[in-house]
Amino acid sequence: MSPARPWAQHRPPCAGGAVPGRDRDPGTGTPGSGPRDRDRDRDRDHPHPRALGADRRPGWARHGELSTVPFLLAAAPRRATLFQALARAVLRMRRGQGKRKAEARELPRVSRKRKEEEEAVQEARRKAAPSVREFKYNKKRVRLISQGSDLKDDARCILYWMSRDQRVQDNWAFLYAQRLALKQELPLHVCFCLVPKFLDATIRHYGFMLRGLQEVAEECAELNIPFHLLLGYAKDVLPTFVAEHGVGGLVTDFCPLRLPQQWVEDVRERLPEDVPFAQVDAHNIVPCWVASPKQEYSARTIRGKIHAQLPEFLTEFPPVVRHPYPPSHPAEPIAWEACYSSLQVDRTVKEVEWATPGTAAGLAVLQSFITERLKSFGSHRNDPNKAALSNLSPWFHFGQVSTQRAILEVQKHRGKYKESVDAFVEEAVVRRELAENFCYYNENYDSVQGAYNWAQTTLKLHAKDKRPFLYELQELEQGTTHDPLWNAAQLQMVQEGKMHGFLRMYWAKKILEWTRSPEEALRFAIYLNDRYELDGRDPNGYVGKLQDGGMGGRADTPSPCPAGCLWSICGIHDQGWAERAIFGKIRYMNYAGCKRKFDVGQFERRYAPRTLSQ
The missing domain is CATH 3.40.50.620 (HUPs)
Structure with a gap:
């Protein structure tokens, strides 16, 4: 067995084993015959401490794993793969330690800030009245x-x-x-x-x-x-x-x-x-x-009524x-x-980790929205790749956070973010309460029979149109359609209990396109929404436009909603559009339109099914 080669002899491969630019004969410039080559041959037969690996690095390079690894990589390329893996592991470790230290330093500051925010809200309540007994209750x-x-x-x-x-x-x-x-x-x-x-x-x-x-x-x-x-x-x-x-x-x-x-x-x-x-x-x-x-026809017909009454009802608690x-x-x-x-419920749909239940956690999400995302809400709320939404719908649905509290807090920033605040008020108040109005005055809020006459007529006329694809409920539930964007949206809902508002419209409209009838489409959409969405079984899920989307101030721009099943499939609170197969006069959406609005590929990659090889 040949003796192990000294650590110092591991050099980058070159012709004749020379080191490029260094092991050259001064006279000829050819590799393998210079004085350094003779020294290397001597060291191979009679290794001395320097050749055996005595550490000649400067002090700054001798301390700590991060400085050692690059030196080793430069000296031992034949072990580069091993050292690179070690380097990556050490870097991850150091970064993790740094992140944890930063988080540890940040926690007291965040806790103090959150406590200050809570105290500010409590003080606002006390200013309204010492208790409800002294308050002029409407x-x-x-x-x-x-x-x-x-x-x-x-x-x-x-x-x-x-x-x-x-x-x-x-x-x-x-x-x-x-x-x-x-x-x-x-x-x-x-x-x-x-x-x-x-x-x-x-x-x-x-x-x-x-x-x-x-x-x-x-x-x-x-x-x-x-x-x-x-x-x-x-x-x-x-x-x-x-x-x-x-x-x-x-x-x-x-x-x-x-x-x-x-x-x-x-x-x-x-x-x-x-x-x-x-x-x-x-x-x-x-x-x-x-x-x-009475039942209102659209946001246009109820908006003025609500805004006229906000001064009376939008008060501090x-x-x-x-x-x-x-x-x-x-x-x-x-x-x-x-x-x-x-509980006698399905336990296969696991709880989510991103949303912590309770009022305290919900108010913390509200404050993070105001400080981090409100500025982008007006311009980026329709982009599923942007962090611009409030993410408050689960806490609103379970009544753990009051919509009125959210509006009171958000409106404080109207002078700075007017577009975003106005858009949030439109969706969290006007659109949300429009959905409540529909469900209260229309007992068929979850069926095609609840749609307007023009919508029922057009859907009936096109009910027998040939579908380009037909999917069963199980295929839809598992996100195994031909459409990678739809699959990604479905998997986001299954995994996180929440689908981005813009995609909820696209998602529901494609179910209409890929099922046998509008009735089946609505049944599938409501089932999937109620089963996986944290805010399922809600008026906004049946029909509404919620705070997690936006109208953009244009009549031809759809408003994302938490499913808005009747809006997407039956045209509730919408108008008739150019007639086409399957949809009739119901508003149409397609993949190409989504590509024009945001980076579809980026979203698809986030929720693509993972294989064992990945």
Whole structure:
């Protein structure tokens, strides 16, 4: 076995083993015969300390892995692959250490800033009024559901049945309930009825909701307000709770969808006649039944009505304060994990990591939007590759963050970002409340029968048109169509629980193009949206235009929405366009149009299916 070659003898390959530009004969300039070559031959037979690898590098090169690796690479090219891998690993390690140190330095600053922001919001509430008792509450937000309105003399408490708006502060329903309790000098209780399943909701949705409710329960405890998690449908558990606790008045929040409205009606029928039952629209800025008494045709017809009423309703909230009247029945401890395990929902759709549930996390997202992305919202909200959206739709959907709070905070920056603020108000207020209006006044909000007559007619005329591609639900769900952009959008929704607003339109319109009928297209789109989107089962998912997209101020520019299934497939709140196959007069979108608006390839690469080789 030949002896190992000394470390110093590893040199870059050249003719005759010479080092280019150095191992040349001074007289001839030819490699292999100069004095350095003779020294190299001598060293091979009689290695000395320098040849054996004594470190002759300067001090700056001898300390630390990062300085050693380049020296080794230059001296030992035959081991370059190994050293390069080592270098990359060390660089990653050092970068990671640097990043962690930077994050560690940044955390106190971020925490201080977040605390300052929270204190500023709390101070704004206190300036509005010390408590809701001293606040001039607008009773237009409230409507009486029961026949009677007088509290019974032997009432022992007031109950807020929390349903859609799952937060303590910035909640007009919670505030109204505390107002009643303070006025009557009664304890205040809060309950939430946890149903084992709800439409196509999965563990992704229930997990987000339950963790948010856990935060609500903790905040209620700090305010001397018991929070009760009742397991079962409201009609079965709420009347019993009312009787056992001597509830003198019941308050709940508002949702325009059929099933929640049915829950409210079922409870009303089962309540004792002497228990008044009130409903408060704590989700919309202008209460749905106040904004308009009828179904509005488009954003154009409702925009003026909403803006005319914003000065009356877009006000600062007073605080929910520590309740001075202690309860006679403390809340039972809640076994959150047991509740989580008992749910009868699909657990294959995993929870997401990017969105932390709860009001505190949602308000942090709001502040990050204002400081980092609001400036770009006006110009880049239609580009799926840009970080310009608010990303607030999950917290809005579960009522963990108030839309009104978001508008109050965003409007403070109108002087600096006028275009962006105006666009955000258009989508978070006008478009969102237009969707609420449609679902409230149109019982067919999730079917083709809910579309305008012109849209139903044109879709029917083209229902038998030949489709270029036909896909089954499973193929769509797995993102295995011929269209890489559509697949990427679908996979984004499956993986992250959120699809970019602009692509949600394209996504839904292609389902119309690739399925057997408009009815099947709408059914597939609603199913996929409700199953994977964190903000599924929402008026905006059925029809609306949400804060995560934009109109761009032009009538011919589509408005991204959280699915907007009826907008995309049935033309709700849109106009008729040039007639074409399959779509009829429904607005058309295609791949080429998307390529003109943003870098399609960049988005496709982000969500392309990964193979084992990758």
